[in-house]
Amino acid sequence: MTAAVAGFALFALLVTMAPGPDTLLVLRNCVRGGRRTGAATAVGAAVGSLAWAVAAAVGLAAALQRWDAAFTIVRLAGAAYLVVLGGQALWAHRRSAAAERPDTGPGPRDSPDP
Structure with a gap:
């Protein structure tokens, strides 16, 4: 042992x-x-x-290997955690991309006709 x-x-x-x-x-x-x-x-x-x-x-590890329900719970919890991390990364990327985009103001189509 x-x-x-x-x-x-x-x-x-x-x-x-x-x-x-x-x-x-x-x-x-x-x-x-x-x-x-x-x-x-x-x-x-x-x-x-x-x-x-x-x-x-x-x-x-041996118990999770033999007990399918526990392994499924751990696997789904890990997958949910990865989805949350991916969502946070996408949200942070979206916010940083929006912050970097300059505000150009109204374009030629947005301005009123004289």
Whole structure:
């Protein structure tokens, strides 16, 4: 049992240290928002990885694999979260595009005839 836990801990450490999508997300947020935003993203990614490793260690991953209803709930909650994030990104893009558009005033068709 101890060897299995030690092996899992080593594997979780190696997988967590390997560069992946979270590394690219941290780099993107550093470039866009600065050091503070990048650090917050890095901490969030690390906490998420740690939470998943702990959940897997206590058997939650195995329970979700065997209990279809729980897996469906977690999957739908994750999908809803991604939809919310996508909506926020689209809304922010729309607002920034509207703010960048200059106000040209009335055009030739909008002005009254003399």
